[in-house]
Amino acid sequence: MRVSVIGGGLVDESTANLAREVGRRLAARDHVVVCGGLGGVMAAACEGASAAGGRSIGILPTTDRSDANDHVDTVIATGLGHARNPLVVMNGDAVIAVDGGSGTLSELGFAGVFDRPIAGLQTHDAPGVEPVETPAEAVDYVESAGQH
DSSP states (O other), rough: EEEEEHHHHHHOOHHHHHHHHHHHHHHHOOOOOEOSSSSHHHHHHHHHHTTTTEEEEEEEESOOOSSOOTOOOOEEEEOOEEEEGHHHHHHSSEEESSOOHHHHHHHHHHHTTTTOOEESSOOOOTTTTEEESSHHHHHHHHHHHHHH
């Protein structure tokens, strides 16, 4: 399964650790991380996936593939700015949101439009978001909800 991991582009170390653990757990269960390809939660999730031998796809807002964080395996440059947000969500079978601001909120909206199951770790209280406390709970939730 592909899981879109969304969240803040600039985060503190505690939030980055959560995202790393999400990426690590997804990779350990043979899931592919899909993200926006830049820093913060995106880089941390890709780093965790890479450390566990997993794969990641980064869908960039820019036209330059070199803008991707160092842990993205497959880079897709769009040149669309924030208009690439629906592509990040659309290319996952489920979504895990970690932290995040307005961009993450827009992705949560698209996750609802595309009927993706959403686990939320310290993120927005939005329709369709299942609040979870740990990366393990987030992965368990998207796996179980994605099977329906």
